[in-house]
Amino acid sequence: MSEDINVKDGLRESATFDRTTMAEIRRAADTGIYDIRGFGAKRKLPHFDDLLFLGASMSRYPLEGYREKCNTSVTLGTRFAKKPIVLDIPVTIAGMSFGALSANAKEALGRGASLMGTSTTTGDGGMTPEERGQSSKLVYQYLPSRYGMNPDDLRKADAIEVVLGQGAKPGGGGMLLGQKITDRVAQMRTLPKGVDQRSACRHPDWTGPDDLAIKIQELREITDWQVPIYIKVGATRTYYDVKLAVKAGADVIVVDGMQGGTAATQDVFIEHVGIPTLAAIPQAVQALQEMGMHRKVQLIVSGGIRNGADVAKCMALGADAVAIGTAALVALGCNHPMYDEEFKKIGSAAGFYDDYHEGKDPAGISTQDPELMKRLDPVVAGRKLANYLNVLTLEAQTLARACGKNDLRNLEPEDLVALTVESAAMARVPLAGTTWIPGQQF
Amino acid sequence: MKSINLAEKTVRDLNQALHEQAVECTEREWEVLEPKGQHNLACGLDQNLSVDIKGHAGYFCAGMNKKAHVTVHGNAGQGVAENMMSGTVRVKGDASQAAGATAHGGLLVIEGNAGARCGISMKGVDIVVKGNVGHMSCFMGQAGSLVVCGDAGDALGDSLYEVHIYVKGSVKSLGADCVEKEMRDEHIEELTALLNRAGVDEDPAQFKRYGSARGLYNFKVDNASAY
Numbered sequence A: 001m002s003e004d005i006n007v008k009d010g011l012r013e014s015a016t017f018d019r020t021t022m023a024e025i026r027r028a029a030d031t032g033i034y035d036i037r038g039f040g041a042k043r044k045l046p047h048f049d050d051l052l053f054l055g056a057s058m059s060r061y062p063l064e065g066y067r068e069k070c071n072t073s074v075t076l077g078t079r080f081a082k083k084p085i086v087l088d089i090p091v092t093i094a095g096m097s098f099g100a101l102s103a104n105a106k107e108a109l110g111r112g113a114s115l116m117g118t119s120t121t122t123g124d125g126g127m128t129p130e131e132r133g134q135s136s137k138l139v140y141q142y143l144p145s146r147y148g149m150n151p152d153d154l155r156k157a158d159a160i161e162v163v164l165g166q167g168a169k170p171g172g173g174g175m176l177l178g179q180k181i182t183d184r185v186a187q188m189r190t191l192p193k194g195v196d197q198r199s200a201c202r203h204p205d206w207t208g209p210d211d212l213a214i215k216i217q218e219l220r221e222i223t224d225w226q227v228p229i230y231i232k233v234g235a236t237r238t239y240y241d242v243k244l245a246v247k248a249g250a251d252v253i254v255v256d257g258m259q260g261g262t263a264a265t266q267d268v269f270i271e272h273v274g275i276p277t278l279a280a281i282p283q284a285v286q287a288l289q290e291m292g293m294h295r296k297v298q299l300i301v302s303g304g305i306r307n308g309a310d311v312a313k314c315m316a317l318g319a320d321a322v323a324i325g326t327a328a329l330v331a332l333g334c335n336h337p338m339y340d341e342e343f344k345k346i347g348s349a350a351g352f353y354d355d356y357h358e359g360k361d362p363a364g365i366s367t368q369d370p371e372l373m374k375r376l377d378p379v380v381a382g383r384k385l386a387n388y389l390n391v392l393t394l395e396a397q398t399l400a401r402a403c404g405k406n407d408l409r410n411l412e413p414e415d416l417v418a419l420t421v422e423s424a425a426m427a428r429v430p431l432a433g434t435t436w437i438p439g440q441q442f
Numbered sequence B: 001m002k003s004i005n006l007a008e009k010t011v012r013d014l015n016q017a018l019h020e021q022a023v024e025c026t027e028r029e030w031e032v033l034e035p036k037g038q039h040n041l042a043c044g045l046d047q048n049l050s051v052d053i054k055g056h057a058g059y060f061c062a063g064m065n066k067k068a069h070v071t072v073h074g075n076a077g078q079g080v081a082e083n084m085m086s087g088t089v090r091v092k093g094d095a096s097q098a099a100g101a102t103a104h105g106g107l108l109v110i111e112g113n114a115g116a117r118c119g120i121s122m123k124g125v126d127i128v129v130k131g132n133v134g135h136m137s138c139f140m141g142q143a144g145s146l147v148v149c150g151d152a153g154d155a156l157g158d159s160l161y162e163v164h165i166y167v168k169g170s171v172k173s174l175g176a177d178c179v180e181k182e183m184r185d186e187h188i189e190e191l192t193a194l195l196n197r198a199g200v201d202e203d204p205a206q207f208k209r210y211g212s213a214r215g216l217y218n219f220k221v222d223n224a225s226a227y
Helices: A005-009 A019-031 A103-115 A129-134 A151-156 A183-189 A209-222 A238-248 A267-272 A277-290 A308-316 A326-332 A337-345 A378-402 A421-427 B011-020 B185-198 B221-226
Strands: A051-053 A074-076 A085-087 A091-093 A138-142 A159-163 A229-234 A252-256 A298-302 A321-324 A416-418 B002-005 B029-033 B050-054 B069-072 B088-091 B107-110 B123-129 B143-148 B164-167 B178-181 B208-212
Touching: A051 A308, A074 A298, A091 A103, A091 A378, A103 A129, A103 A326, A103 A378, A129 A378, A138 A151, A151 A209, A159 A209, A209 A229, A209 A238, A209 B011, A229 A238, A238 A252, A238 A277, A252 A277, A277 A298, A277 A421, A308 A321, A308 A378, A321 A326, A326 A378, A416 A421, B002 B011, B107 B185, B123 B185, B143 B185, B164 B185
Parallel strands: A091 A321, A138 A159, A159 A229, A229 A252, A252 A298, A298 A321, B002 B029, B029 B050, B050 B069, B069 B088, B088 B107, B107 B123, B123 B143, B143 B164
Antiparallel strands: A051 A416, A074 A085, B164 B208, B178 B208
């Protein structure tokens, strides 16, 4: 229950019908339509904060910080691709579309990622020259909507990511409302200006995993087997989805947990569909291990990654790399307090703004308004993103060294314990101070 | 003419040889023998080639075609000419579902029947089908034209954007927001040109035109029952 001065007077707020719930009921009654918004899940979920590292003491031998090396590079796509992607750090930028984001924001993402030797990813709007120009390593998303999809761009990519689902909305498509559809966005998507853009929830030309295997072969044929093919799934039935993705021929699998962000979809989707990122990783790793493909098919995890501890925990649970979306936008300046007054004018506040679909973002990131866009300097914002990526990496290295590891990928589940029964069960690591992993024999 | 026999060579060999023509086009005419329904034949072409596939093709034949003229002398599997950008793909027999899916340009001619979801999410391609098309054809079609000389199945043009649909035969049912529209002179002209380009001898005056009522272009709660 929230803090309130009225509590002193004996007033009691309902835990079931709290003020947020009642406000949503009133909003629904006024408008007759569900809430569409951006950002990720806002409810409290079991997350990486519920895990702790066991630093080395007697039974493990730590490495010296600032002196002994801890490798951060990772190679993705070693299974079939002639040219796997080599990332200097295991943190990559998740797919976010031009259209949802401004061209300046996309350029800034490319600049920041390139400064750190990592990749960025296109999105529903296709590939922009700014993005390709500034991204030393660019992953081209092959999405259900196929907006802006063309073989020339496919051949310019360093990897192809077949998107089957997104953590914020597994099973659902997106909705870019007409007010963000400028001439350029409309042209790239072959739709009239000002018309709502529905991003489809499924690929139009195949209907199951057997078809997907042939589709992947087509993409390989078109690109002469040069670049890795990723498959991205929203975290739900992760164990089975990963197994099918491996069978279909993926080089890399991206699992996006329910804390993953989005540009715009129904609030009910964001908050009530999918499973937490923490719960998805062990399922994915188990599937890969059972197939003898762990580390052969690389695993990227995304959905709510915020700091180097989150990165290190993902890798300890078995990921090869992580992807960030919302955190990258915050690093660029999303929801920045300097725009608080303007956020208030549009009925929000700094730190709370999630109406990306309305195109009025004062920070100039999730907008197509040319005046607002100018507020984001892609060079400065790119530098901020690079700084943030650097901090994530340094933090993860610090934790790895403390666990005695000279490579981030040497982190292992044994380095972790859980603070709660729920997180212990989901992450499949013991409850702190015990050897008990709920659901497993001991 | 360059000939590749898929009883002796692989699909990879075929596609690599065709892709190499994009750099320096030394052989314009190709024939593919004994395809035996293999998948991903002649996909990703990027040169003004003529490719004759002498038999049946599997899934995604001529996928993402650009500039080339591909003829399948048989039936084609799912997703023929998917995401085509330009050029021509002609199927002498029948085509399975999702023919011409998401294609941005060029001309797809199917001399037999097409399965379900022909032209799904099409984005500028012109498709001419001499026979019938299956259900949900042109679903979410954005741009281009679909000509059906036979009959159309259920939910034709569901959630349509700006595609022009012409059907000579019967339509089992129209999808959400798809309506029959007046056939004006400019449409007769457009249809005549499409039939001529496809080499199909039909009378344009016999066709009806369908398109979007544009009622669902922007989400309104009052339209919720239509979804």
